[in-house]
Each structure stands twice: as structure tokens, then as C-alpha cells.
Amino acid sequence: MGSAVERTDEHVREYLIYRGFTSTLKHLDTDIKADKEKGFRVDKIIDQLQQLVQSFDLSGLKEYWLYLDRRLLCRLEDVYRSTVNKLRTSLYRYYVINTVQVTSCRKTQEFFQKQALELQSQVEWRDWFILPFIPTPEQNPAFSPYFSRQWADTFLVSLHNFLSVLFQCMHILHFDAEVQKTTSLTEENEQLCQLLFALQTESRDQREGDEMVHHKLPVYVQNMDLQANEVKPVSSQPTTSELKSSQSQQSTNQSTNQPTNQPSHPRHKKIQEHEKERKMLFSKPPPQVPDDEDGGGAEGGGLSMEQPFIKLGQEEYGEHHSSIMHCRVDCSGRRVASLDVDGVIKVWSFNPIMQTKATIMSKSALLSLEWATKPDRLLLLGSGVGTVRLYDTDAKKNLYEMNIDETHPRILSLACSPSGSSFVCSAAALSRPGSVDSAPRLPVPVSGQLLLWDTKTVKQQLQFSLEPEPVAINCTAFNHNGNLLVTGAADGVIRLFDMQRYESAMSWRAHDGEVYSVEFSYDENTVFSIGEDGKFIQWNIHRCGVKQSEQVLPQDATGPFVLSGYSGYKQVQVPRGRLFAFDSEGQHILTCSSSGGLIYRLTNGEPALESMLSLGGHKAPVVTVDWCSAVDCGTCLTASMDGKIKLSTLLAQKS
Template structure:
């Protein structure tokens, strides 16, 4: 008899396990077996399995619905037990699920249900009468079936069922890549053949014409050579000459230009306003005045490959249209990149990109899914998004906003020409958002004047935020506490601080302003200016200059109003206590003095000479990305001597 009982219990448990592969079987197990038979232990075990296998894997937004479902099933069990006059079964259910029901529904909701066994006629009580009607029970059963079907459909597939899927997908993609490479090789060979035939045909025509005119063989030979050169120049035009310093000048300054590639993913003639490398450098996100945000991958060719057709393999991963002149800033979610790299997925498939628009909203765009997963609006009185940054820990999003665009082009009263010199700075605001709830949590105090923060920068752990402000000061904030830690005048009065960055060792701060000076300060001693370099000749003056820091901290890449960008390497100043005395200040200090210009060098990057509006440095390589006003993105590979 003991063996028979154990075998019966095993069969019952095996039947319950089989029922959990389909929603209709689970519903039949609950409403066809546990509730009619008043099996309180079996019902508690089934609800526990549902919570562990399915409900725990759902999004947090499903939590209220799952709690309401379990509460309704428990009420139906109690009503069925009252009708059968089995108070002992009600006690069993409350003993197994009572604490959880109280936690889900609250004391006010369940204290009267605990008294049901002591009520003489609960079906006649106005508080319980609706639950004793058949239509309520039918509604619970139908709702539970629909909810379980939705839950089972939304639950992720078990990992065991995905065995081999990733390997098969990789093999399929590898075969596809090999086929495309063979097709590309055939097209290149066909192109070479067509060019050769065209050159030969043109030369033959010239030779025949010369012979008819009675020219000698020497003239014919010269004509053939000239025709070859002419045809080749027509078919394969040489690149335009670059009005930049020679390679010898680069080497003299410890900087060697190796190669440059151009990418055109935006409307020709429309400026590329934002371009950022992904955290691991596999992808690039760019945006322009055409209103398109594009994410594309870059695979560098070998330096010895001179075939232009095999240059750079550029692939557009995803595109998002925001609206003409609507993109204010772009920022990659560093935390999502880390999850992609450490997980089973390949980050080259995409990550989360935050897009700040000029209508006070922030959009979270899942590049891999090609979908906007979140969209929220900030303070509508500060609609213009000047900059957007995500903390390295992935907890915070910082948005710099202004009442209007501070860099709007104005008509000069003297020359009648347009200039990018900012007019009177609009009011500014720095908002801190929670990256998980995607809601604004606080705003940082910029002071009574509320100057616009042109650029933001988080330090390595996301606890400190630096702001380059329109009043020429750099402000440091404690993000968690939401308070100002320190500030100092970074540029002379009348000039704005336009860009700021932390060094990777978290001991220095780099900045640049409209006065055309790049400076480096020590975080250990805020009054200690470490280095400066004058970049007015390579970047221009009274313009918005942005910088991107080399990961090694030896140089900075800069935007330029006269070239495709620039690279500057400040010369480290001596440890002179009076070198910058009076120009830095604590929170309650008063800024005085100006910014000295000393040492270092600055060189323009090669290219077409179109002005660079944005710049970024590759996170692991010596490569600079610049977005230009002609709609192209220029990727320049450099080599810096140690």
C-alpha cells in the first residue's frame, strides 16, 4: 500500500508538470481539479510553480495583474469551499497562502475574508454576495485563461530549446559573407576589365586618327601614351588635394597621418551635427540637419591596400528619422553596451542609443530591435537640448537644456556676413534622469544667472558631472547629492566654455572655449593649471569648438571652422604656483584674471577642408571621427610617438 500511494502521488505530480507546457492545461488543472476538489495544497503548489516559471520572468509592469489573478483564484476557492461547507479547506488555503495574499492585497482587503468561515450565511451578506454569483466565477475563469495565454506567449524561450541556434545563425551568416565576398571580387574584376577595354579602345582610335593624318610612329606613340593617361584620369579621378600640413610636419610634432576614409550616409550639403563611437568602437551613431539618425559599422582595411574599391566596409545597421534640424544630442548607453559584450549577444548588432531632441524630449532607441523603447519629455520651458550624456554605471542620464538654441546664426552688423558667435546666452538647465524609470529626478543648481551648459561630461564612475558653461566657467557637481562641488573660470570674461572632458585616470579635466585655447587642469588641486595650447589658427575663434580626448590622455581632437578637424597636444606646464593664480575659485570664491597661452602644438586634419561640426575619438585606437558641414563623416587614423 505504501508503494501504491507513492506511485499515485508521483503520477499526480508528473501530470501537473506536463500541464505547464500549455496555458489551457494549466487553466484546466486549476479550475477543473484543484478548485472543484478543494485541493488547497495542490492549488498552492501550482500557483508557486507559475510564479517561479513564468510570472518571475515577466516585465515588472505585469506584477499588478499577476497579483490580481492569484487573489481572484483564492477568492473562488474560498467561495467554493463555503458552498460545500468545508471550513477546514478554507483554513488550509489561508495557512498556505495567507501571508502572501495579505502582502499582495493589504490588510484592509483580506481581513474580512479571513472571517468568512465564521459568517453564518456569507452568500446573503452584501459584502460577499457578488462573489457567490455564477457570472463572477465564469468571468474569473475566462480572464485567467486569457491572461495565462498572454503570459505563456510573452515568456522567454528556455535556454535548452535554443541549443545550437546561435551556432547555426553564425554559420549561415558566414556563408552569406563568403558569397558576398565572391560576388564583390567578381565585380572588381569586371570593373578592371571594362576600364582596360575602354583605355585600349580610346588609344586605338587616337592611333588610327594619327596615321590617317600622316604622323610618324614617334608621334603616334606619344599620342597613345597621352590617350592612356587621359582615359585613366577620366575613369578613375584622383582625390582632391588636401590643403593641410605635410606629413613631415605631422612627424615633427610626434604625429603621423596614416590614412583617411570618408563616409556619406546623410544628405549631401547638409551638416553632420553629431557623430559618436559606440563604447567598444564597433559602431558609429551619426545625425545631421536632414533629421536622420544612422548607426553604421566600420571595418578598417589594411594600410597597404591601395584599391579604393576595397577601402572601408561600411554597413548601415539602423536608421531613425526624428525630424529636420530636430536632433539636439546623441549618447550611447554604456551599461547596455557592457551587457551586450558580456552576454550571448554581439554588440555589433546594436545597443541602446539616447536621442535628445529640440522639443524637450529624450528617446531611447534600441538599435538591435530597431525600435524606440522609451520616450519622455523634460521641462517644456527649456525645449532645446544642448547636450546629452549617460553615466558609465548606466544609472543616470544628464540633459543640458536651454530656452533656445544659443548658437543660432546671426547677421553681423558690420560686415553683413553670418557668424557663429553666440548672442546673449539663453537660460540653461541641467536635468538628471533615472535611466531605469526613464523619468527626471532632479535639476542641478547653475546659479542665479542660470547660464547654458554647452557640454557635459561624467567621470569614470558617474558620481561627478562637469559642465562647460556659457559664462566661461566649468562647474563640477556631485550627481548623487545634487549639489555644486566646485567651479572656476576657465576662459576670460566674454568667452564661453564650449567643451569639457575627464581624463581616464580621473585626475585631470580638459576644456576649450570660444577664445581658442585648450587647457588642462588638475582635479587634485583645482588652482593647478597643467597645460594649455593655442588652437585659434587650426580651429578658429568665436566658434563652438568641441573636443574629444585621446584615451591615453596625450592629445585632444577638436572641431574646426576651417578644416576637417584638428588634433592638439598641450605642453605640460611647470609646477608654478603663480602660473594661474586667481583664475580658479571655490564655490564661494570670485573669479579673476585670464588664461595664459603656452606651448604645445595644433595641426589640422587632412581632407576636403569642409568645417567639422562634431568630433569623437575611438575608445581603443588612435582614430578620430569628424562630422563635416558637407554631409560626410571623416575617419582619420593617426600614429602618435611616445
């Protein structure tokens, strides 16, 4: 770890010398000399602690340990907190023993006087307060072990080993691993580029004889290639003029009666043909499955002949006592945040064991939540009284509370930029006096604002223009690099924003009624949406308002969700959280249902969805879903109106 940091520092120094930034180089050298983390060199940290002990600098020792705890040790899981406390106790005892051995009892008495308030309530220090008053403490049976060289060496070795393992395990410090991963991805990307070039060459004759018209892709899509689960750097950013020229071209096509359903690029067509042939070669004879077996009966196609996933098991998180509104996994896949209609938020983990990490209570109603991307321990919480809180799930405390807008107090949606430097906030006016968020909405969309906030300065950067009129934005999503933002609104319109120019690039009416959920596709050439009209639609973002596929879903997949009870009691909940989620390759989609999650395969044809697997397990309607994917195993999260959250572990079957 230390060597990796030193190599990085040396590269930075070489760059600054090459550029002639001598002033910056001097500041770098000064900061390196004052670096309290010592370049993550454990031996240097131990030397610093010993120096403070030997110089009897108690305040400096406390300050340095507090810095290490705040910067490094607090990132550990709760199970390691007792180990950290024991090491701190041993460090203080190491200091006290040194005062007895080297100086008079004055320094020893000074230690207990300054630390009395902190230590008097700790059981492990109860007998140590008599130490300054014992004539020969090294001969006392209670203290003699601590005066031995063996105890001091054991403590220093233990502290050294603990810090060494800490630096190796903390994911934010994996410099060597990141270098190896980047190298591996670069090599894989080069191989895939060569494969695509070969496919292009092979289909050259076909392209030359093809008289069909192909639209020109915008610059920001030409430089993206997600065919092999890899994103290339974008060399140039989209401009509004380029995106709008795509709209004008589409309008020209429509006015001249040119076909709008143009075929895909020959490169993509060739890859699809190879994939189809591969599946035909490896497909097995279809098993005989009854129509009523688990997984069938959903609209959009029958049970698939070839199951892509095996359901390994299902667990339940039952700490909520009311209907769930949001349930989201953080970007590292380590933590889940879930919000119910009572405003209670639970932060919990499920790997290796299911464990609640934090419980957040709020006096004001909470309507939305979103994980920050950098650092991923932070949580954005949107209220119904015009505020957004930034909550640290490790420290279990609020870092900031931002006042958004009094006239638009309902924070309906939050989305954090992939860079972590900013977030988008959707604020809406009250629906009606005395209304609750779970009640059906007014037919006329309420007023709303879409705002961009800086995460570091905690200040509003700008307000987006919402044409044709200010309207409540229900859902928001960034693309992989944050250059594009897609939103779905209460007026049924999807708006695509250019985040380089901070203005609308295009918009179109997508649904009859409200747009409830919207996401970019895996290759980011299209967006998917679910609306109040019960439709699941795929839209081409290069040809404004052109559908690539459309599927009608059951009401229990799109909402509003209804939970019936005794004596005619009925609870109705409007969708708030994510209504669909993709697997790691973007080929399968998880949706809500009345008894659990349903997994479909995207077909790129008619029908657009093919039913694959029903996860089941719920006794109340599922209202929001999320999908945490790994290489071969993934976890589907389905949250329902009775407060239960099911975690279904899936194994992906490879052909």
C-alpha cells in the same frame, strides 16, 4: 556557457545560504525553475521546444519562440535575420509533420487555420496548405523528405549548433571571458602597484629633503591610479566639504602669496623622469621634413620629430546631405550615431564594412544625442521642443519620449552615467524669437536648467543648482565611475558636481565667452576645456581655478565655423558636438581644422600642445570629432559642414 551560468547560480545560492536569506533563496529556486532560457543550456532549450511540439501546444510553441527572438535572436546583426527566419519555418514544419504522423488531420487543419494570416503571404508555405487534404502525404514527392528521420535530425542539430554559437559570440554573455579578464587585470594591477611602491621607496630620501609644500589630494583621487591604464575601485566617495576645503586652502595660499604652481607628486615626477630617459635612449635621428609637409603649420608647435601614429587609410561616410552637428561612437566601438542640422540621424557601423543600420527622421529639430552605456544599443536624442527620446537602434523604434520643460525647450547636451541608471540633461530657453540653432548666439547667456533623469523609471530625479544664476549648459561629461560631473556653460563658467550629494563642489570662470567643450583628463586629476575665446586650457580640479596649461588654438579648431559659398553666401555654425577627443592612453588629442582633424601630443609644458599629424581629407570645415581606440589601432572620426564624415585608421607606433 551553460556551465558558467550554473557556477554563477551556485555562488549566489551559497551567498544567500551564508547570509540566511532563506526567503530570497526560495524565490531564486522558483525563478530558476521557471527560467525560459534554461540557464543558457542549449540542450534544455531544444528539449523544451520538442516537448511543446509533441504535446501539440501551438500557442506555447509560438510564445516560446517569440521570447527567444525578443531576448536573444534580435541582438544579432541583420545579415543573420534570414537564417533565423529559416529556422522558424523549419520549426513550424516540424510541428506540422508531427501532427500528421501522430494524430488525425484535425490538429493539422487547426494549425493552418490559426496560422493562415501569417503564412499565406509567405512563398515557402504556399504549397503546404493542401497538406491536410492529401491522403498519404508521406508518399507525396513534395512532402516525403520532411517525413524522414534524417530531416528531423538535421533540423534539430542545425538549431542546436546555431544557438550554441549564438551564446558563445554574444558579448553580454561572456562569463568565462570576463572572469579571465578580471583575473588578468588584477594580476597586472598588483605588478604595477609593486612597481609604484618601489619607485616611492627609491625617492624617499628626495621627499624627506624636499621643503616644497604639497597639497593633500581628496579621498576620491587618492584611491585612483591610472598610470598603467587601470582604474582601482574607489573605496570612499568625495564629500563636498573635502572638495571645498581644497578651495579654501587655495584661497589661503593666494592670500599669503604662496606659490600656486606647486610641483607634481615625487611619484609622478619619478615616472616622468624614467619615461624621458627611455625616450632619449630609443629616439631616432630626426628626419628632414619640409615645413609645408602634411602635419605641420598648426599653431602650438612644429611637426614632431617622432611620429606616434601611422595613417593606414581613410574612408568616407557620405549618407548625410547637410552639415553635421554630432558624431559619436558607442562605448563598445561597434556603432556610430551622427546627426545633421536637418535633424536626420544615421546609425552605422564601420567594422568590418561600412553599413547603415538605421535612419531616424524627426519632425521637430534635434539638437543633441548621446549613447546610453547599458545597454549600449540605446540612443538618447534631445530636441528643440523640450523632449528627449530613448531610441532602440536594434529594434529601430522609440522606447520612450520624455517631456523635459516647456520654458527651456532646447536640449543642448546629454550625458549618460557610466552605470547606465541615469542621465543628465541640459535644457535652455530660446535664444530669440525665430532664431535657428546654427546662428550666432546673443551676447547675454540665456537661461538654462541642468536636470538628472532616471533611465529605468523615466522620471526626473532632481534639478541641479546653477550658481550664480540659471544659465544654459553647453557641454557635460562624467568621470569613469560617475561620482563627478563637469559642465561648461554659456557664461564661461566650469562647474564640478559631486554626484553622491547632487550638489556643486566647485566652480570657476574658465573662458571669456562660452565654454564649448569640456572633458576629464586621462588620470581625472584635471579637466580640459575649449571656449569661445579660442583657448584650450587644462584645469586642476583640486585647486579651484588654477590653470596647468593654456594654448591658443586657431578659429577653425574652436568655432564658430564658417563655410563660404558662391555669390557671397556664408554659412555659420556654432559648436554643438565634441571639439576634441583623446586617444586610448590620454597622451594625444584630436581637434578640428578647416581641412580635417589635427592630432597633437600633450606636453605638460610650454607650449601645451605639440603638432603631430594632420589627417586631412575634407573640403569643408570639420565641426566635431571622436576617437575610437583599440590596443594598437584606432579610428579617428572627423565630421564636416558638407555632411562628410571621414574615418582615418591609425596604427600606434610603440617605442
